[in-house]
Amino acid sequence: MTQFHTDGAPIEDTKAPRDVPIAEIWDKRRVETKLVNPTNRRKLDVIIVGTGLAGSSAAATLAEAGYNVKSFCYQDSPRRAHSIAAQGGINAAKNYRNDSDSVYRLFYDTVKGGDYRSRESNSYRLAQISVEIIDQCVAQGVPFAREYGGLLDNRSFGGVQVARTFYARGQTGQQLLLGAYQALERQIGAGTVQMHTRHEMLELVVVEGKARGVIVRDMVTGEIETHFADAVVLASGGYGNVYYLSTNAMGCNVTATWRAHRKGAYFANPCYTQIHPTCIPVSGEYQSKLTLMSESLRNDGRIWVPKDKADLEKDPREIPESDRDYYLERKYPSFGNLVPRDVASRNAKGVCDEGRGVGPGGRGVYLDFAEALARLGRPAIEAKYGNLFDMYERITGENPYEVPMRIYPAIHYTMGGLWVDYDLQSSIPGLFVTGEANFSDHGANRLGASALMQALSDGYFVLPNTINDYLADGPFDEVDESHPEAVEAIAAVDERIKKLLAVNGSRTVDSFHKELGHIVWEYCGMERNAEGLTKAVGLIRSLKEEFWRDVKVTGVNEEFNQTLERAGRVADFFELAELMCIDALVRGESCGGHFRSESQTEEGEALRDDEEFAFVSAWEFAGDEPILHKEALEFENIALKQRSYK
Amino acid sequence: MNITLRVWRQKGPEDEGKLVTYGLEDVSTDMSFLELLDVLNEQLTLAGDEPIAFDNDCREGICGTCGVVINGIAHGPEVTTVCQLHMRSFKDGDVIDVEPWRAGAFPVIKDLVVDRSAFDRIIQAGGYISAPTGSAPDANSIAVPKKDADHAFDAATCIGCGACVAACPNGSAMLFTAAKVTHLGLLPQGQPERDSRVIGMVNQHDEEGFGGCTNIGECTAACPKSIPLDTISRLNRDLLSALASGDA
Numbered sequence A: 001m002t003q004f005h006t007d008g009a010p011i012e013d014t015k016a017p018r019d020v021p022i023a024e025i026w027d028k029r030r031v032e033t034k035l036v037n038p039t040n041r042r043k044l045d046v047i048i049v050g051t052g053l054a055g056s057s058a059a060a061t062l063a064e065a066g067y068n069v070k071s072f073c074y075q076d077s078p079r080r081a082h083s084i085a086a087q088g089g090i091n092a093a094k095n096y097r098n099d100s101d102s103v104y105r106l107f108y109d110t111v112k113g114g115d116y117r118s119r120e121s122n123s124y125r126l127a128q129i130s131v132e133i134i135d136q137c138v139a140q141g142v143p144f145a146r147e148y149g150g151l152l153d154n155r156s157f158g159g160v161q162v163a164r165t166f167y168a169r170g171q172t173g174q175q176l177l178l179g180a181y182q183a184l185e186r187q188i189g190a191g192t193v194q195m196h197t198r199h200e201m202l203e204l205v206v207v208e209g210k211a212r213g214v215i216v217r218d219m220v221t222g223e224i225e226t227h228f229a230d231a232v233v234l235a236s237g238g239y240g241n242v243y244y245l246s247t248n249a250m251g252c253n254v255t256a257t258w259r260a261h262r263k264g265a266y267f268a269n270p271c272y273t274q275i276h277p278t279c280i281p282v283s284g285e286y287q288s289k290l291t292l293m294s295e296s297l298r299n300d301g302r303i304w305v306p307k308d309k310a311d312l313e314k315d316p317r318e319i320p321e322s323d324r325d326y327y328l329e330r331k332y333p334s335f336g337n338l339v340p341r342d343v344a345s346r347n348a349k350g351v352c353d354e355g356r357g358v359g360p361g362g363r364g365v366y367l368d369f370a371e372a373l374a375r376l377g378r379p380a381i382e383a384k385y386g387n388l389f390d391m392y393e394r395i396t397g398e399n400p401y402e403v404p405m406r407i408y409p410a411i412h413y414t415m416g417g418l419w420v421d422y423d424l425q426s427s428i429p430g431l432f433v434t435g436e437a438n439f440s441d442h443g444a445n446r447l448g449a450s451a452l453m454q455a456l457s458d459g460y461f462v463l464p465n466t467i468n469d470y471l472a473d474g475p476f477d478e479v480d481e482s483h484p485e486a487v488e489a490i491a492a493v494d495e496r497i498k499k500l501l502a503v504n505g506s507r508t509v510d511s512f513h514k515e516l517g518h519i520v521w522e523y524c525g526m527e528r529n530a531e532g533l534t535k536a537v538g539l540i541r542s543l544k545e546e547f548w549r550d551v552k553v554t555g556v557n558e559e560f561n562q563t564l565e566r567a568g569r570v571a572d573f574f575e576l577a578e579l580m581c582i583d584a585l586v587r588g589e590s591c592g593g594h595f596r597s598e599s600q601t602e603e604g605e606a607l608r609d610d611e612e613f614a615f616v617s618a619w620e621f622a623g624d625e626p627i628l629h630k631e632a633l634e635f636e637n638i639a640l641k642q643r644s645y646k
Numbered sequence B: 001m002n003i004t005l006r007v008w009r010q011k012g013p014e015d016e017g018k019l020v021t022y023g024l025e026d027v028s029t030d031m032s033f034l035e036l037l038d039v040l041n042e043q044l045t046l047a048g049d050e051p052i053a054f055d056n057d058c059r060e061g062i063c064g065t066c067g068v069v070i071n072g073i074a075h076g077p078e079v080t081t082v083c084q085l086h087m088r089s090f091k092d093g094d095v096i097d098v099e100p101w102r103a104g105a106f107p108v109i110k111d112l113v114v115d116r117s118a119f120d121r122i123i124q125a126g127g128y129i130s131a132p133t134g135s136a137p138d139a140n141s142i143a144v145p146k147k148d149a150d151h152a153f154d155a156a157t158c159i160g161c162g163a164c165v166a167a168c169p170n171g172s173a174m175l176f177t178a179a180k181v182t183h184l185g186l187l188p189q190g191q192p193e194r195d196s197r198v199i200g201m202v203n204q205h206d207e208e209g210f211g212g213c214t215n216i217g218e219c220t221a222a223c224p225k226s227i228p229l230d231t232i233s234r235l236n237r238d239l240l241s242a243l244a245s246g247d248a
Helices: A022-032 A053-065 A103-113 A120-140 A172-190 A255-262 A295-299 A327-331 A341-353 A370-376 A378-396 A451-471 A484-503 A509-523 A530-550 A562-586 B033-046 B117-124 B146-156 B163-167 B174-185 B194-207 B218-222 B230-245
Strands: A045-049 A068-072 A193-196 A199-207 A210-218 A224-228 A231-234 A273-279 A302-306 A365-368 A405-414 A431-433 A615-620 A627-632 B003-009 B018-024 B095-099 B108-110
Touching: A022 A103, A022 A120, A022 A451, A045 A053, A045 A210, A053 A068, A053 A172, A053 A193, A053 A451, A068 A199, A103 A120, A120 A172, A120 A451, A172 A193, A172 A451, A172 B117, A172 B146, A199 A224, A199 A255, A199 A484, A199 A562, A210 A231, A210 A484, A224 A484, A231 A255, A231 A451, A255 A431, A255 A562, A273 A295, A273 A341, A295 A378, A302 A327, A302 A341, A327 A341, A341 A365, A341 A405, A370 A378, A431 A451, A484 A530, A484 A562, A509 A530, A509 A562, A509 B033, A530 A562, A562 A615, B003 B033, B018 B033, B117 B174, B117 B194, B146 B174, B163 B174, B163 B218, B174 B194, B174 B218, B174 B230, B194 B230
Parallel strands: A045 A068, A045 A231, A068 A193, A231 A431, B003 B095
Antiparallel strands: A199 A210, A210 A224, A273 A405, A302 A365, A365 A405, A615 A627, B003 B018
């Protein structure tokens, strides 16, 4: 096997106290951390990049505490960050249902759901803090669903056996983000946060080994600005758009975290990506993004494809029961259509690879409500799923009350991200990473309704407590644009922009992005193997070379230039894609969202290898040959088990 | 099908701007309107022309970033955002005019992109409940009647896209402002700041140069989230009562 990396020294988290039971770690850490006197906080500056749930909540909270915050987002308003699109809900171990839920049970579900590839101490803290998040959001006026008695409603979500999910119709992310956004705007109005919208971070400034600032581009004028602070927080989201088609917003990108990675921050578990099984399939080459539909549809819809390829062009309603293959019900009789996301996704790809996929390009499977409509009646289905059916019809032009829906998996969330310790500090002192941007608490797979929980836990409660320990040693020496490391960073940004504009080749940025996406989806998507991954690294490298030789970026830097913005992001996606494949190649086991075809049971299920792979891969940037540092994972509270959904 | 687009092109805030005509062939009815603009932009780029600048992000109708006026209607012929508008709403041979939001308080940045930062400043002036992190009581310590919670939610679904302003002959942002006043004013948590909120937000609204509301109702007709017009009545009641109480 070709090896694309070198091995480095192991690493470990040194911040979580180890001499107390897991339930006491967070309390003890908060007692140990140094504090910053309230009057000294106003002498300290913190930069926060990104205004989604993790960024807005941290900016508002640190400003309330008295720090000077400078906040940046690429959107025209902090309220537009992609957290806003989360539909389902947010978990919390409130046990309001009296159904035996507890902090421990949420912790257990998180570690098990993550296929035993997360850090126990972090996952436990996440479950502990979950209860405070709901209190905070309700106090801000987040309109969660309520019962007739006026108290909060809950539902169950994502294969767990308790009802611990709080929700605001299908728009929970929107309502939570608006809560955090309003808290942020309150601080902007009070002058404690300096907000920079339509600004994109292009470089991290590291001075004497510490993160001290960022270089950003004003997306309206093209001006390159340098901002300094005592600490930098990246809350810039995930990297799902490396696949081109994903459920992410068009602007979501990896640039902030990738630039920090190039400056020394380790990138952890980049191969852990989550694929969502119930998205609306691609309808043509022009497709720009994929739309998710809530997984709850699988509660009543039955998934099938024709047994015989000859039936593919037929009206699905004309195909008799005996000629349909309800493949999930057939293979997994006890869970049926409710198998976990990765199993449902992989099986959909499997039947399409066999040539039995339906719809344009043969990339779709039926999700059929005929049986549920007959059993429950149309009014009941409308009440439960009406908004989803409407959304489906608006996008596809087909009426799902009449004909079966077509669905296909899509990239939805990335568990990998910058490596952080228990304090959420990266391997660069003074650089903190929150939310989806860090590798965090979800291991190899994230439970439904846990992304919002983690982003707000990091932003409202973890970071504002842990960052003090670092800032207590500040304020650090003044730096300005004349400092050699700042000069070098500014020059690097200028040079890169000039280089992109100078190529003036024959292919558009999007055509490269699409081709890159195809490669990553094919070889580092739902199913991976050594041969394919090795091939992918070669394909990505040659496409990257072609990009820098033949891309066409119109216009100039000194203007509103969306092509230039996209070109910079795609250039970074190339480098990330390489690392994802290398990481996937090293991880020879199957776990969570990462399925290696070489590592499966006789029944074709994912086979974990705890002897060899119970570690976090933390990658150090070193050009074409990244260095792998391993953080061993120890399970002292939860026994390792193989998942089974038969 | 074949489509002709007449798109507003404006290099920058100081440029005069004009409609430019583009022809598109073999347009799929399954395309979204923004995907049509993507296709046109790819063609323009390859021809060495400047692509059309337009704001967009989530493309699922929730972030509120996109928004253009199509044939004189904000977000076009369907009650949805322009990213969720599909070409099946048009027919072969159609000539479609595409313009930015037109409002004094939303200056054009380039082509179809406008500056909506005035909305953020209206929120800064009171569109929040002051609840510093860590100070919250247990979430179930306050019961909220379901009816109030549901009404508050209906108002809270505003995505801040600005269609209401673009649709209003007065260029008023009263529906946007009223949606937030209604959302927070219906909840028990929102009561302590109810008076100062409505006064602060309405003052800021006027300072930003938005026009006054004369109950025409174009805003609610154009709103992709169907924010009801009665939120504005509610704002007016709150404003009157706050001014009468005199202590805000």
